[in-house]
Amino acid sequence: MKFPRLYTKLFCEPTMLEDSAFAGFANVLLGHMRGEIHTPVPELKSPKKGAIAGLRADDGESDMRTERVLRQSGNVAIITIDGAIDRHLSMMDMLCYGGCDLVDIDRALDIAANDPSVASILLEFRSPGGSVTGVPETAAKVAAISRRKDKRIVAFSDSRCCSAAYYIASQADEIFATRSAYIGSIGVYCAMLDASGWYEEQGLKMNFFKSGDLKGAGLDFKPLTAEEAAMFQSRVTSLGKMFRSAVTAKRPQVSKGTMQGQSFYGFAPGDDDALSVGLLDARVESLAEVLAQLR
Numbered sequence: 001m002k003f004p005r006l007y008t009k010l011f012c013e014p015t016m017l018e019d020s021a022f023a024g025f026a027n028v029l030l031g032h033m034r035g036e037i038h039t040p041v042p043e044l045k046s047p048k049k050g051a052i053a054g055l056r057a058d059d060g061e062s063d064m065r066t067e068r069v070l071r072q073s074g075n076v077a078i079i080t081i082d083g084a085i086d087r088h089l090s091m092m093d094m095l096c097y098g099g100c101d102l103v104d105i106d107r108a109l110d111i112a113a114n115d116p117s118v119a120s121i122l123l124e125f126r127s128p129g130g131s132v133t134g135v136p137e138t139a140a141k142v143a144a145i146s147r148r149k150d151k152r153i154v155a156f157s158d159s160r161c162c163s164a165a166y167y168i169a170s171q172a173d174e175i176f177a178t179r180s181a182y183i184g185s186i187g188v189y190c191a192m193l194d195a196s197g198w199y200e201e202q203g204l205k206m207n208f209f210k211s212g213d214l215k216g217a218g219l220d221f222k223p224l225t226a227e228e229a230a231m232f233q234s235r236v237t238s239l240g241k242m243f244r245s246a247v248t249a250k251r252p253q254v255s256k257g258t259m260q261g262q263s264f265y266g267f268a269p270g271d272d273d274a275l276s277v278g279l280l281d282a283r284v285e286s287l288a289e290v291l292a293q294l295r
Contacts, residue, residue, distance in 0.1 A: 016164035021128035070108035077112035087134030102134040129163025187261035253278035
């Protein structure tokens with residue numbers, strides 16, 4: 001099997017990913033696994049010296065990766081969270097999914113938070129969400145910056161800020177989005193692939209020996225038992241509760257009914273748009289408008 005790590009992320013673990021994005025990511029991954037898609041890994045270019053305060057010329061790939069997500073405009077540091085979110089991604093992982101590594105985002109947050117020339121941090125989201133791994137920690141880092149008196153941190157999206165992305169964005173001081181941005185998808189799910197029928201069709205039978213009643217839960221050559229299914233549902237339920245608690249801690253106006261996995265467009269004022277249900281603080285026309293306010 002090729003790309004076992006990504007396969008595990010999509011088909012074996014709880015996910016904070018906007019629903020419509022899952023099928024697209026799965027198709028790309030399965031295309032790679034079948035050898036139908038081949039993505040070359042481009043060479044990383046060295047960052048320009050002094051382009052971002054806090055980057056060190058001798059820091060190798062870390063500097064290169066951080067410069068992909070961090071730039072500065074006047075006294076505003078802009079951190080871009082683009083693509084599927086995960087932690088400890090390889091360059092192939094990022095190219096396969098257009099992904100965003102939270103290790104890079106955390107480093108960018110630390111650089112911006114400790115730079116005296118930065119008065120405000122703007123998180124620019126273009127993400128459907130992604131893995132659970134690392135999201136609560138990055139969200140906590142954003143919340144910690146929000147509690148500081150010397151820094152302002154805001155979130156913005158002109159495309160998509162869903163699920164894991166919204167988890168992180170919800171901890172900022174304010175959230176801005178354009179009318180056509182897609183916001184929300186507060187929830188968690190776990191897609192477990194049951195390929196036991198395929199194995200049977202191929203005339204394959206797996207001999208499986210285990211120690212522990214729940215060992216091997218989720219392996220694709222066998223259906224889930226009721227006990228295994230209950231274990232995975234319990235994990236998803238707990239993660240969903242944690243997600244909702246994080247949102248309401250910063251945004252108590254968001255109702256439980258708004259946090260059932262659905263997403264909302266910015267749109268004009270109405271009863272069912274992201275601003276009306278409390279997911280946003282204001283609609284804007286562009287990133288430039290937010291930058292002008294921050295400056």
